[in-house]
Amino acid sequence: MNKAKTNWPVQILITLGSLLILFPLYLTITIALKDPQQMAQSIIAWPKHLHWENFSQAIQMTNFFQAFKNSAIITIFTVILTLLTNSLVAYSVARNMHKKFYKFLYYYLVSAMFIPFPIIMLPIVKQTSAWGMDNIVGLIFLYAVYGLSFNIFVYVGYIKSIPKELEEAAMIDGAGTWKIFWKVIFPLLTPINATVGILTALWAWNDFMLPLILLSDKNDATLPLVQYVFQGQFSTNYNLAFSSYLMALAPMIILYLFLQKWIISGVTKGAVK
């Protein structure tokens, strides 16, 4: 292997390929900033006059800030609830795997990964609406519960690699099980908490199906759901539609620009585990 030389054929292919990834995003930005007349001249060219008013119009039409707030609340609280509860269960299971009951729990929770959502879809809608959970709180609960299967799997693998001596030392100092978890174990879980947190955030933020079937109040709608609901009203006003899409995509893209390294390694670790 020659260490210093750039492999030009590969460089060119990778560059061209990246254009295929970036083109739809470029298109989204240009269309969001044009008006229909500019569209008629050329769809692809960068607009000479930028129509920022498309954004304010789309904000008004879709009640953007409300949807943004809903998505943000759902994502933040789902992540917090998931990290706190799922790690706790995983700790308890990981430290008691030699007991039948906990072993059963582990396989019970993990095997649920094989159950496709449609089998739950119809009954859960009846259930949540009967219990008054067809709202944001219900969604947060469901995300925390439905993530459990996968997260237990990831957490238990990691906790098993933490030596028990640490806990035994803390126990001799008189710390109870709860205190040991919060003071000793939870801080040690930081890398895996980051992985679970990132995957959960991506899922809760971008998910479309659960909000679609569960939410009954229009004011609870999340960003992806809003795009779907307004699809008919945008009709052929593509500029408005695309400025709305762009605003819905932007928060995650901006986060990604800053946290790229974390997000990529988090997602990779989650899958390799």
Added chain:
Amino acid sequence: MNRRKYAFLIMTLPAVLLFFTFHTYPALQGIFYSFTDWHGYGPWTFVGLKNYINVFQDDRALHAYLFTFKFAITTTIIVNVFSLLIALGLNSKIKGRNFFRGVYFLPNILSVLIVGFIFNYIFAHILPQMGNSLHLKFLAKNILGDPNLAWIGIVIVAAWQSIAFNTILYLAGLQTISSDIYEASSIDGAGKWREFWSITFPLIAPFFTINMVLALKNFLMVFDQIMAMTGGGPGESTESISYLIYNGGFSGGEFAYQSANAVIYFIVIVLVSIIQLRILQRREVEM
């Protein structure tokens, strides 16, 4: 020591109860109602296996299974081939490696639904315009409007977005291979092609397994893209299984019938996952 035992139990119980209430219980309910004639409201009676027999004789359901498998298998192959190629590219000596890695991963963080809407526009306006100006007849019309071609549009969108994740996984796999091995093989005079098949590919076989299994499972669940791009149409040509269950169950008053369909779907997914894991793991051992 007893207090410790007690604490461990309390740590698990709330979450397990919630899991049972919101996951296992509705799943059992779904299975239960699949043996009834419930519409989702009003009275119901047991009908035995009637729903199941009807699903097998339902052309629409069979078509949904065919479409879903055709879509899932095609997309899995395309995604894995391209992901592996891109990962090999990103792992070789190029400038701006981290930048390109960032670009190729970007689609993974975007909403599937919104990406679907954006591609909708590309298929409806950009590609036909290009087709007209380049006099390419097959591009000149919106492929999403053609019952025979619409599924290809969905494959393209799903692949565009999923390649991101699989590429990063393959890249992680490639980075576990030490460069010493390649140096040894180039001293032995092995060509690039040979090197890939006898060194690189066997060494990343576990990543190949994960990627194939995850990709196929995800694509068998395809839903968001269908909702964004075709709504199951034209006609019923792009109805996936998830979409059919959603549509028939919520707006068609087929709660019990689609529950039976969902149970069959569940069995199919489990079987496919097991078979796939068996085959791929055996290959890993052989290599």
